[in-house]
Amino acid sequence: MPQYTLNIDGAKRVVNARADEPLLYTLTDTLKMKGPKFGCGVAQCGTCTVLVDGAPVRACVTPVSSLGKKPIRTLDGLEKNGKPHPVQVAFVEEQAAQCGYCANGWIMHSVALLEKNPKAGEAQIRKGLAGVQCRCGTHIAILRAVKRAGETMAKA
Amino acid sequence: MNDLTLTRREFLQAAGALVVQASGLLAMGDAAAQAAAPVIVGPHPSALDTWVRIAADGMVTVNSGKMDCGQGLDLAYAQIVADELDVALDRVQVTLGDTRLSPNQGGGSGSTGLRMGARPLRNAAAEARRLLVESAAARLSVAADALDVDNGRVFVKADPARGVTYAELVGGRNFAAPLKWNNAVGNGMDAVGQARPKDPSQYKIVGKGFKRKDIADKVMAREHYTAHIRPANLLHARAVRPAVAGAQPLAVDAASIAGIAGAKHFVKGGFVAVVAETEWDAIRASRALKVTWSDVQGPFAGGEDKVFDYIRAARPTAANAIPMFGGKKDFDPKPTLDALAASKKVVEADYECAFQSHARIAPSCGVADVRGDKAEIWADTQKPHFLRDGIAKFLGLQVANVQVKWMHGAGSYGRSDADEAPYEAALLSREFGRPVRMQWSREEGTAWDPKAPAGIISMKAGLDEAGNVTGWLFKAKGFNGWDVRFTGESPEHTLVGMLTGHRKWNAYNFNTPEESYRFPKHVHWWETVPPYLQEASPMRTAHLRAPQEMQTRFGQECFIDEVAAAAGMDPVAFRLKHLTDEREIAVVKAAAEKMGWQPRTARAGGGKLMTGRGIALHSGYQSYAAVACEVEVNKSTGRIWVKKVVIGHDCGMMVNPIGVRAALEGQIMQGISRALYEEVHFDDKRVTSVDWQTYRIASMDDMPAEVELVLINRPDKPIGGAGEPAIVCFPAAIANAVADATGVRIRRYPMVPERVKKLLA
Numbered sequence: 001m002p003q004y005t006l007n008i009d010g011a012k013r014v015v016n017a018r019a020d021e022p023l024l025y026t027l028t029d030t031l032k033m034k035g036p037k038f039g040c041g042v043a044q045c046g047t048c049t050v051l052v053d054g055a056p057v058r059a060c061v062t063p064v065s066s067l068g069k070k071p072i073r074t075l076d077g078l079e080k081n082g083k084p085h086p087v088q089v090a091f092v093e094e095q096a097a098q099c100g101y102c103a104n105g106w107i108m109h110s111v112a113l114l115e116k117n118p119k120a121g122e123a124q125i126r127k128g129l130a131g132v133q134c135r136c137g138t139h140i141a142i143l144r145a146v147k148r149a150g151e152t153m154a155k156a
Numbered sequence: 157m158n159d160l161t162l163t164r165r166e167f168l169q170a171a172g173a174l175v176v177q178a179s180g181l182l183a184m185g186d187a188a189a190q191a192a193a194p195v196i197v198g199p200h201p202s203a204l205d206t207w208v209r210i211a212a213d214g215m216v217t218v219n220s221g222k223m224d225c226g227q228g229l230d231l232a233y234a235q236i237v238a239d240e241l242d243v244a245l246d247r248v249q250v251t252l253g254d255t256r257l258s259p260n261q262g263g264g265s266g267s268t269g270l271r272m273g274a275r276p277l278r279n280a281a282a283e284a285r286r287l288l289v290e291s292a293a294a295r296l297s298v299a300a301d302a303l304d305v306d307n308g309r310v311f312v313k314a315d316p317a318r319g320v321t322y323a324e325l326v327g328g329r330n331f332a333a334p335l336k337w338n339n340a341v342g343n344g345m346d347a348v349g350q351a352r353p354k355d356p357s358q359y360k361i362v363g364k365g366f367k368r369k370d371i372a373d374k375v376m377a378r379e380h381y382t383a384h385i386r387p388a389n390l391l392h393a394r395a396v397r398p399a400v401a402g403a404q405p406l407a408v409d410a411a412s413i414a415g416i417a418g419a420k421h422f423v424k425g426g427f428v429a430v431v432a433e434t435e436w437d438a439i440r441a442s443r444a445l446k447v448t449w450s451d452v453q454g455p456f457a458g459g460e461d462k463v464f465d466y467i468r469a470a471r472p473t474a475a476n477a478i479p480m481f482g483g484k485k486d487f488d489p490k491p492t493l494d495a496l497a498a499s500k501k502v503v504e505a506d507y508e509c510a511f512q513s514h515a516r517i518a519p520s521c522g523v524a525d526v527r528g529d530k531a532e533i534w535a536d537t538q539k540p541h542f543l544r545d546g547i548a549k550f551l552g553l554q555v556a557n558v559q560v561k562w563m564h565g566a567g568s569y570g571r572s573d574a575d576e577a578p579y580e581a582a583l584l585s586r587e588f589g590r591p592v593r594m595q596w597s598r599e600e601g602t603a604w605d606p607k608a609p610a611g612i613i614s615m616k617a618g619l620d621e622a623g624n625v626t627g628w629l630f631k632a633k634g635f636n637g638w639d640v641r642f643t644g645e646s647p648e649h650t651l652v653g654m655l656t657g658h659r660k661w662n663a664y665n666f667n668t669p670e671e672s673y674r675f676p677k678h679v680h681w682w683e684t685v686p687p688y689l690q691e692a693s694p695m696r697t698a699h700l701r702a703p704q705e706m707q708t709r710f711g712q713e714c715f716i717d718e719v720a721a722a723a724g725m726d727p728v729a730f731r732l733k734h735l736t737d738e739r740e741i742a743v744v745k746a747a748a749e750k751m752g753w754q755p756r757t758a759r760a761g762g763g764k765l766m767t768g769r770g771i772a773l774h775s776g777y778q779s780y781a782a783v784a785c786e787v788e789v790n791k792s793t794g795r796i797w798v799k800k801v802v803i804g805h806d807c808g809m810m811v812n813p814i815g816v817r818a819a820l821e822g823q824i825m826q827g828i829s830r831a832l833y834e835e836v837h838f839d840d841k842r843v844t845s846v847d848w849q850t851y852r853i854a855s856m857d858d859m860p861a862e863v864e865l866v867l868i869n870r871p872d873k874p875i876g877g878a879g880e881p882a883i884v885c886f887p888a889a890i891a892n893a894v895a896d897a898t899g900v901r902i903r904r905y906p907m908v909p910e911r912v913k914k915l916l917a
Contacts, residue, residue: 021436029392029435034384035377039518039566040598041439044848047517076377084376091375095367095814098226098822099567100374102517107375126856133848135517136226136567137825139859141818 009077035075046105046132090149098136118153207280214323221261223253240281242305253562262343263539267777267877283349365814394442403449412446426655454841470685474664495627499618518566519601522578536565542643571698573605575644603843606698609635613711623723627677667704713888726755746804770892777877783885794913808873827886829854
């Protein structure tokens with residue numbers, strides 16, 4: 001099996017994987033990470049989302065072999081020096097999770113959106129998150145959380 | 157029964173032994189009932205220690221046989237227990253759904269989490285407090301009624317400096333005290349001690365809003381979901397399903413996966429699976445495995461286009477006037493039909509409801525470790541104890557040797573696919589002698605999970621010259637709601653069980669509305685039709701959130717509006733004229749007022765973007781909900797946007813208003829989803845809804861611009877379930893609003909844009 005050196009959350013991780021293995025299984029099965037999760041395997045729900053070069057990518061359809069040295073950010077690595085990311089703080093404050101299984105997708109897409117533009121308005125947030133699915137129907141609390149996170153990040 | 161009038165208990169203190177020991181067994185005079193009691197495997201409901209324990213550091217742990225799907229049930233339990241025990245909320249931890257720790261309380265079922273599941277915990281906490289106070293009385297040599305409790309410390313009221321903590325009294329040891337169990341297993345399980353729980357007016361923590369703690373773990377990537385359980389020496393498994401429903405595997409070509417090191421296949425009856433050392437190899441093997449399937453026609457004659465014709469033409473398998481539980485009740489439509497025949501005006505309409513899928517955000521996942529005659533299961537099942545019983549039966553093991561640990565999982569809203577993968581993992585673990593993690597694919601989670609049944613609601617009403625209702629007929633005819641039971645208590649209630657020869661049971665239900673409105677000559681009943689495919693069907697049905705209530709209330713609550721229009725009355729005024737229950741009246745009034753409802757009898761809308769408003773009512777689970785909404789309908793695209801939602805809600809005594817709000821917000825979006833989009837697509841041969849494009853759900857785009865929740869708190873009323881009544885209202889409230897906006901009555905849900913566009917053209 002080929003060996004790959006991935007750049008995950010600022011650390012080099014050496015993994016063995018088949019060339020066609022999607023990143024998701026490397027993260028969850030090999031590296032036992034908990035943020036990205038399997039939801040559909042066909043890039044339709046966002047539950048597996050990671051950021052590659054700062055942009056949301058569906059790990060379930062992104063082969064490990066395609067990543068090279070590109071920086072990969074995950075939910076597992078959002079916390080810095082014991083401090084959660086403002087988006088995580090806002091999700092807790094607004095209680096923006098029911099089962100929470102899909103939270104990874106919403107948070108990672110929000111991080112990508114707000115780090116570029118913390119002043120994103122409601123229309124931009126709705127558009128930016130349109131491809132993420134939540135089955136429990138937590139959208140109302142999620143939108144509140146993303147707005148709150150944007151306010152925090154705009155002040156920082 | 158005289159078991160509660162006992163002599164005063166004696167208390168014994170002994171270092172290292174029980175701090176509190178009770179004499180005078182509660183069950184003494186009840187030998188007959190004990191003899192008849194069901195056998196309990198695992199912790200016994202008649203032991204106080206089963207429910208509540210106090211650790212050496214004073215931390216209180218309560219064990220419940222229920223589970224949580226993200227509604228914050230553990231938090232609400234902690235609030236109740238903290239109030240009963242007089243301890244701080246953060247001193248209470250709750251374990252859920254672990255068969256080693258809790259008795260079978262029915263799991264997540266029928267909105268019973270609080271209204272029934274909290275009862276034994278509340279009683280146990282009250283009894284624990286009573287025993288602790290008596291123990292303190294003995295230790296401090298004062299009468300029990302001279303004592304009070306604050307923050308886990310019992311103290312002398314007249315001299316608060318004198319006291320003793322719970323930790324000192326019982327910390328780390330057993331209460332060894334009995335409770336009186338009501339002999340019920342499942343949702344109805346209760347146990348009482350001598351203590352009476354507090355009057356709700358005494359509660360300080362119950363009724364206040366608190367935030368869930370599990371959310372931090374979930375958003376910080378710390379939570380263990382079933383998906384994360386990966387024990388050492390694990391095998392990954394995937395199932396292989398036939399392209400045509402009902403096809404049987406005739407031959408499997410082992411060589412087709414020979415190139416994947418370590419991959420093996422498994423066939424038993426109609427069940428085909430692969431296992432491999434890594435998850436990706438298991439997926440590859442499931443795709444590569446060559447299976448020759450039997451050539452079958454495909455069971456779904458005519459597919460989805462003919463589903464309502466099929467229902468209309470089918471001979472009923474059962475008919476009943478009882479909504480769901482409660483036996484058999486006969487009905488006689490004749491007096492109602494006679495009244496209709498004599499009426500000045502007769503209104504009638506049929507309403508159609510499509511099959512819907514549970515379609516959890518992640519499909520079924522289960523991990524099993526079967527070793528010899530023992531099995532350990534990790535699952536996000538809603539009913540861990542029933543899953544334990546079922547897997548024991550499936551593998552031929554003693555129930556006592558099977559343990560199920562409930563884990564957080566993808567949201568589940570009834571009898572979803574959650575029990576399926578754990579059963580399959582157990583079978584494969586026994587076969588291969590290693591722990592097995594079975595993960596269903598998206599396609600399986602949508603196409604092969606249990607479905608909510610399609611049905612047709614036929615309504616008829618008569619009006620006299622003054623516009624008064626003379627008779628009201630309700631008939632629901634649909635697919636059986638119970639192809640598989642709402643628990644996995646036996647293998648025939650699972651796909652793999654049926655595939656390996658456990659034959660489907662024969663039990664039937666659909667549903668009818670409860671009697672909200674008072675009409676003369678009222679008759680209602682349901683009929684079920686035969687399934688397309690008897691065994692192991694991808695269209696087998698089971699409970700989905702508010703089972704068959706959304707269908708039946710869609711008919712009932714749309715028709716109320718239609719009859720109101722025929723009588724020349726405003727829909728809210730018409731409802732209020734016929735309602736008698738003050739709590740139903742109150743939620744309707746609350747929703748209408750908050751909406752700024754202006755009575756009218758003619759439609760409001762016009763133009764390309766038309767707006768209108770509608771309302772619907774539902775009560776059940778000891779709760780009441782009225783949903784009013786404003787919609788915007790785009791004539792050229794058929795898109796319905798629910799712009800504003802108002803809910804009037806009464807769930808009796810509210811334990812945690814933050815939790816109630818979250819439950820209602822979730823129901824708004826899932827309600828919109830089921831009303832506007834969710835529909836299982838299928839052709840003659842197979843279910844063609846296999847992902848989120850072919851099984852569409854609501855997205856961020858569908859969020860209303862405005863939401864108002866009017867929460868009516870009734871501390872004097874029992875705790876009701878807050879997770880079901882509101883969602884039931886959405887298809888009817890939206891269809892009523894669309895009729896108000898466009899003048900066009902949509903009598904089928906989901907109200908997908910393509911069909912709406914056609915109807916408006």
